[in-house]
Amino acid sequence: MGMTMTQKILAAHAGLESVTAGQLIEANLDLVLGNDITSPVAIHELNKMKVDGVFDKDKIALVMDHFVPNKDIKSAEHVKEVRGFACDHCVTNFFDVGEMGIEHALLPEKGLTVAGDVIIGADSHTCTYGALGAFSTGVGSTDMAAGMATGQAWFKVPSAIKFNIVGKPSKYVSGKDVILHIIGMIGVDGALYQSMEFMGEGIQYLSMDDRFTIANMAIEAGGKNGIFPVDDLTIEYMKAHATRPYKIYEPDADAEYSAEYTIDLSTLRPTVAFPHLPENTKTIDEVGEIKIDQVVIGSCTNGRLDDLRVAAEILKGKKVKKGIRVIVIPATQQIYLDAMEEGLLKTFVEAGAVVSTPTCGPCLGGYMGILAAGERCISTTNRNFIGRMGHVDSEIYLASPAVAAASALTGYITDPTK
DSSP states (O other), X not given: OBOOHHHHHHHHHHTOSOOOTTOEEEEEOSEEEEETTTHHHHHHHHHHHTOSSOSOTTSEEEEOOSSTTTOSHHHHHHHHHHHHHHHHTTOSEEEOTTTOBOHHHHHHHTTOOOTTOEEEESSGGGGGGGGGTOEEEEOOHHHHHHHHHHSEEEEEOOEEEEEEEESOOOTTOOHHHHHHHHHXXXXXXXXXXXXXXXXXXXXXXXXXXXXXXXXXXXXXXXXXXXXXXXXXXXXXXXXXXXXXXXXXXXXXXXXXXXXXXXXXXXXXXXXXXXXXXXXXXXXXXXXXXXXXXXXXXXXXXXXXXXXXXXXXXXXXXXXXXXXXXXXXXXXXXXXXXXXXXXXXXXXXXXXXXXXXXXXXXGGGTSSSSOBOXXXXXXXXXXXXXXXXXXXXXXXXXXXXXXXXXXXXXXXXXXXXXX
16 A cells, blocks of 8 residues: 555655555654753653763754743743853754744744654744655653754554645635635544645645644644645745755555545635634634734734735725724734835835744733633634633634735624625
8 A cells, every 4th residue: 555745754754665554663853853941841741761962963853933022921931041052052043033034934924844854842833844855743841852962763553534626716715715625624632633635626726824834734634644746836945934844745646545535716705713713714704793802913824924924915905993992913923024225014014913032922822912701803813712712701703814904904704705
C-alpha cells in the first residue's frame, strides 16, 4: 500500500523505507517551537533532564507573542525566563519585542519552515506550516523539552483524509471560508488524530495566505496536521523567504485515505462560526440579524498582508459604526511595515479602528480586547469557545477579514459581497 504526503515525510525522518497508519516511530526534528506561555514549562522540564544544552541552537525557535509587550508582572517574568534561557544556550531564533510577530506567521516569513520538514511546537496551531508541504503539529511543553534536548520526537503515524479542492472561489470567499465550511461539515472531531491532506486543481486559486489559514485551523477539526502539495506558488514563496533546502513529497497513487471529500470553491459563500464551537457554522445568507460590539482582525489565522488588504478595501473611505470597537493586529513587524507603506494602517485609523503591535492578545482572552458579559465579537481568530475572549457570558463569531470589516461598518454581521 502506498503512502500519503505526511507518511512519506515521517518515514524519511524516521530513517524507514515506509510507515503505516498507527505505527509508532521516532523521527528527527527540523524545528522545535515555543512561545512565552509554553516555553517556561518546557525549560523547567529540560532543566530536570540535566542534559548538556540543546540539541541544535539553530533548530529551536522561541517567539514571544501571546502577552507581548508584557501585560503584567507574571507575563514579564515568563519572558524574562525565556530570554535568559535563549541567551544561555545561544538560541539563534529568539524573537522579542521589536522583532517579534505571531509565531505561525513569523516563522514562514523568516524562512525557518520549508517543504519536507518535521516541526513540533508547544502551541496547537503549529499545524500552520503544512501550507508549505511540511509535517508540523502541536505538542505539549514536556514533548517540546524532549525535542529541544534530543532533536527527536515520538509519533503515531496518522491515517489521512483527502480533501479534493475544485472550482474557483468568488470575490470575498477566502481560505477562512473554506476551512470553516469543512469544519462545519465534518465537525470538531471529524479528523481526530488524522492528517488533513488538501489537493486538487482548485488549489491554484488559493493564495499562500489562504493555505496558511486552512492548515492553521486543521486542529479545529481535531486533525493531527494539515498539509498541501508543493506547487509553483509554494516554491516561489520559499525562494523569497528561505535559504534552506527543501524537499517535495507527493502522495502515492495508491495511498490509502480513511475518507475523501470534494470541496467546490465556486459554490462556497462567506461562512461564520457561531458560538461556542468552530463547527457551528452558517453561511452569510443564513446568519440573520446579529448585533456586535467588537471586531478583531488579526491572529495567526488571519493577520497576514492579504487579510489586511481585504479589510482595508472594504473600510476605505468609510467609518466604523458608532459604538463598535475595531482592533486590527498585523501578525508580524514586517507585515505591519508593509501595511504602513501601502497606506493600509492609515485607512484603518481614518475609518475609526485601532492598530496594535503584533500580538496574540485578544485571541486567547489575554489582553487588547477582552469582552465583558453579554458582549459579542466577530473575530478572524480560530476559536470561539465559552470564555475564550473574556467573560463566560460573551460570544465570539468566527469569520473572514472581509466579513469582519463589513460588519464593522454596520454593527451587525454583514455580507461583504453586498
